[in-house]
Amino acid sequence: xxxxRWLEIGFGGGEHLAxxxxxxxxxxxxxxxxxxxxxxKLLAEIEARQLRNIRIHYGDARELLEALPDASLNRIYLLYxxxxxxxxxxxxxxxxxxxxxxxxxxxxxxxxFFFASDIPDYVDWTREHVxxxxxxxxxxxxxxxxxxxxxxxxxxxxxxxxxRAPAYLEFRIL
Ligand SMILES: C[S@@+](CC[C@H](N)C(=O)[O-])C[C@H]1O[C@@H](n2cnc3c(N)ncnc32)[C@H](O)[C@@H]1O
Numbered sequence: 001x002x003x004x005r006w007l008e009i010g011f012g013g014g015e016h017l018a019x020x021x022x023x024x025x026x027x028x029x030x031x032x033x034x035x036x037x038x039x040x041k042l043l044a045e046i047e048a049r050q051l052r053n054i055r056i057h058y059g060d061a062r063e064l065l066e067a068l069p070d071a072s073l074n075r076i077y078l079l080y081x082x083x084x085x086x087x088x089x090x091x092x093x094x095x096x097x098x099x100x101x102x103x104x105x106x107x108x109x110x111x112x113f114f115f116a117s118d119i120p121d122y123v124d125w126t127r128e129h130v131x132x133x134x135x136x137x138x139x140x141x142x143x144x145x146x147x148x149x150x151x152x153x154x155x156x157x158x159x160x161x162x163x164r165a166p167a168y169l170e171f172r173i174l
Contacts, residue, residue: 005030006075007106009061009094012155014042016079019151021051029054030073032061061094065102074111076103080155083119095126097133104135104173112139113171114147118159123167136171143167 081094
């Protein structure tokens with residue numbers, strides 16, 4: 001097996017990505033983020049912690065999904081994607097049939113897709129889309145429990161402070 005490669009989509013301030021990269025120097029990380037301030041924050045963190053295993057795609061993560069070769073990732077993290085709550089905006093959600101087709105193509109055998117959200121409707125939406133895709137199995141876990149080696153981002157802290165309960169879903173590629 002070649003080097004392990006994990007992707008985080010929409011890493012925001014990069015807290016979770018930097019945390020995982022520091023814990024796993026043997027893994028190559030890619031972070032995709034469209035928001036310039038977020039990229040700048042992660043760059044500062046990379047410098048401060050002397051991290052050598054993160055590459056950044058500054059722009060739309062979907063461009064990166066198109067460009068990456070088959071089975072080139074072992075994990076994809078999509079944490080607190082923008083909720084787009086209005087019915088007419090839901091088509092803008094990151095979880096969509098095309099994105100899941102890419103995830104399925106990109107994640108190597110036995111790989112995982114990790115999803116977290118504080119929006120129950122988005123959690124249901126994700127389960128439905130994943131089930132329609134048919135190429136993933138939901139790993140049975142306590143969805144109120146964060147993933148292993150978790151670190152709370154500012155975004156998550158705000159959601160919890162405002163009374164929203166996070167759900168953490170893990171899917172295995174079939
Ligand atoms: C609600 S924030 C969550 C940030 C972070 N994942 C966290 O949990 O703290 C969603 C992030 O996704 C980014 N984003 C939204 N659409 C994106 C896209 N198409 N490509 C890359 N990043 C995107 C936004 O800029 C924003 O930083």
